[in-house]
Amino acid sequence: DESLALCLAGSTEGTWIRTAADGSFAWPRVAAGRYRIETLHDAQPRRLGPDFEVRGDVDFGDLVAAPLATLRWRLVQADGAPWPGPMPTFLLTSADVASEWVRRLPDEGSGTTTVGAGRWRLSLDRDSAPGLAAADVVVDVRAGATVDVALELASGRTVTFVVRRPDGAPRRPRERLTLAAVAADGTSAFDRTLDLLAHDDWRLGVALPDGTYTLVGRTATGAQLRASWTVGPGSPATCELQLQ
Numbered sequence: 001d002e003s004l005a006l007c008l009a010g011s012t013e014g015t016w017i018r019t020a021a022d023g024s025f026a027w028p029r030v031a032a033g034r035y036r037i038e039t040l041h042d043a044q045p046r047r048l049g050p051d052f053e054v055r056g057d058v059d060f061g062d063l064v065a066a067p068l069a070t071l072r073w074r075l076v077q078a079d080g081a082p083w084p085g086p087m088p089t090f091l092l093t094s095a096d097v098a099s100e101w102v103r104r105l106p107d108e109g110s111g112t113t114t115v116g117a118g119r120w121r122l123s124l125d126r127d128s129a130p131g132l133a134a135a136d137v138v139v140d141v142r143a144g145a146t147v148d149v150a151l152e153l154a155s156g157r158t159v160t161f162v163v164r165r166p167d168g169a170p171r172r173p174r175e176r177l178t179l180a181a182v183a184a185d186g187t188s189a190f191d192r193t194l195d196l197l198a199h200d201d202w203r204l205g206v207a208l209p210d211g212t213y214t215l216v217g218r219t220a221t222g223a224q225l226r227a228s229w230t231v232g233p234g235s236p237a238t239c240e241l242q243l244q
Helices: none
Strands: 005-009 015-018 033-041 044-054 069-076 090-094 110-115 118-124 137-141 146-152 157-164 176-183 188-195 201-208 211-219 224-231 238-242
Touching: 069 137, 118 146, 137 146, 157 176, 157 224, 176 201, 188 201, 211 238, 224 238
Parallel strands: 069 146, 157 238
Antiparallel strands: 005 015, 005 033, 033 044, 069 110, 090 118, 118 137, 157 201, 176 188, 176 211, 211 224
């Protein structure tokens, strides 16, 4: 028998252990909270069993890996037609747990990859595609399912907005933020609702034409922000914002 590497993943970076040869395992001194157990299959995370709450000792019993899902992706233009090129690289990361695991999708017009059940984010690798922009796409994948994803590309710039929680505010799992941007001529650039998931902040990658935008954000608990951001040659690719 061989031991297996397991990861206890929650709202922070996962804690890895190895099982004994007979498959038994234990994590000592785990703080109360919501967790999931994952292993690696073909160098990617794979969930073992459902999410669970820790409020004391937990007996996991026998764990069975959920069937992998199939993610089929294709690059398209705004009208849905195939993207003619050049072909950029997209990054596949978990939207559920904080992790350094990243899969680089082949720089092709379409393809297929396998993933575990959960929420996955596909984002444009900006270094591979100067002058191209694409919004992040987050998909919810069920075990054993096949999911088709269209990744829309356009000329422009991709900006990643990072919104920090108010200083000292308690962390509320899956707390929602509404973030909107209005262009200088009064037209809406985007209006999105985001979940606080793996990180202690909200993240949104969007494709924007050059210009100056007014940003307004709010949460259900009353935290708010209002800021201005200019997109253009030499402007930063990341905009960090703070709720008050």
